[in-house]
Amino acid sequence: MTPVDVVLIGRNEGHRLKAALASVAELARQVVYVDSGSTDDSVAAARAAGAKVVNLDMSTPFTAARARNAGFDALDAPEYVQFIDGDCALVPGYLDKAAAFLDDNPKVGMVTGWRSEIHRDVSLYNQLCDWEWRRPAGTILACGGDMMVRAPLWRAVGGMNPIVIASEDEEICVRFRKAGWLLHRIPEEMTRHDAAMTRFGQWWQRAIRSGHGFAQVGHLHPEYFARERMRVWTYALVLPLIALAGFVTQLWLTAFILLIYLLNYLRTVQGLRRGGMRWSEAWPHAALIALSKFPNLIGMLRYHARRLSGAEMRIIEYK
Template identity: 45%
Template sequence: MTQAPDCTADATDSRMARPALVDAVVIGRNEGARLLACLAALHGHMRRVIYVDSGSVDGSVAAARAAGAEVVELDMRQPFTAARARNAGLAALAQDPPEFVQMIDGDCELRPGWIAAALAAFTAHPAAVVICGRRRERFPYVSVYNALADLEWDTPIGLARACGGDALMRFAALQEVGGYDPTLIAGEEPDLCRRLGARGGEIWRIEAEMTWHDAAMTRFGQWWRRSQRAGHAFAEGTARHGFDHWGRETRRALIWGAGLPVVIFLAGVIHPLGWCLALAYPAQVTRLARRGSWRWAFFSVLGKFAEARGALGFYLGQLIGRRRGLIEYK
């Protein structure tokens, strides 16, 4: 007797063999050649590419369309945040949703093999909702500020608490938590990951090259504003989610960047020897240099002043009932 074919098994094998649907959301403004490189690297790896433009005047919209991307132009009469732009891209995908979406900034370029590595990581970690890898600065040698950014991207491998702007995510999980919080001017990714984690989702960082990034920081003022933005994000994140969400970073910024200078000034006014308390700063640089380079240690301590300014700006805004606008460094 001839056995009937197992159609159920064939269907299961077919579903298992079906390639995952992966789309991309790119956000940017006046990125020029960097945007073209970003879109070119995505070509052939995505079903759809959504480019969300935030008021570019350099021809980015036309260039993105010519490169095959679907373009969403934000209404810039409304307050702009990167989170709002990301949500606009996700909304454009909602009618025909993918299984996964690669979130990427327009000044970044996807590395070869990243999507395959990230999809394999999702298979290895069934509870994962976000997979990120190693973001590197393309030109770390151009300035000390680019080099510092490259060090910043090098976070530990394994189960993580947050990702950055570039990551491969489960689209359905993003929809369940309502996407990014558009009111945040910075720190929207850690906030998103916090909400995803509350629903049992896992964030993993794998040892794979993910993107090139071009911070294009060549001036001290750019680095200062970027550090100030980080301080604002620290303070707002702690205010929203409690001390275990950037509480240590907020405390360090306020102590080293605001509290200690006040103590030194008051002590110096009371007695000349009080100014000796300022030696705490070179001592802290020396201590940190044992864990890294002298350059990293120096800027880590100096950056606390900018971070404190950002944090205090957030608290002042809370006090007077006014939200801070964007702190841009480009």
């Protein structure tokens, strides 16, 4: 079987990083940990675990894309590379299954599996993250940052785009596909994630970051995130403006817009239910999904303001 190398990225992940390092111990040919200015014992913990440590140059604004690129560049003659975030722990047996799939499917350039939340029911926001991670297995368009990639493909596309601050993983997946490769999700548990998202403000910031990703990746690849961007413009800008206009002119127009929101909410509930979500979770999750359009809009506008002004693309953190 083709050997696998692992790249971990993180900053001040504490016990989460130690769990991530322990989960890959003796399973990978090489382990590289890229640290992004941690002030805790992350670097010492990585060295103690036998990982090669790369300290990311923090004179340039941090992005996860830069960190993953630095980790890949530090590997010695890689063939398959598994990328893992420092707040994730690898599920035993996954590396062998993913590598075997790439060995058996030469047209597949990247493979991923299922990520799940360690503390799923600690908060509604963790539950929503867990739901987002669980997508159908098979040929896919894109995935999150936990992925196994053929090293020649990574080099061929030039790695991740270092200025993309959100959805950088989806952006590189678009380029993988444009390079003629298939992407696949195998029906296997891959990583356990610790979102540690317990406050509304954290969820709001995360949704702003998602909106920034919609706009930035959409600017680079107009066909991607097109539906997401249209929904944000419609539900967070156009319909509210029409409702406001109706409030000062024709109240029935405002009532009609509110009805549209209600129907959209009910449709979202039904969609979650069809996907297997319990009723008790579908109602509040649908409300968050509906509300998310507004912080998404903030993120999209922030990206375009930065782009037009030439400002630096700085990350939007929620932890």
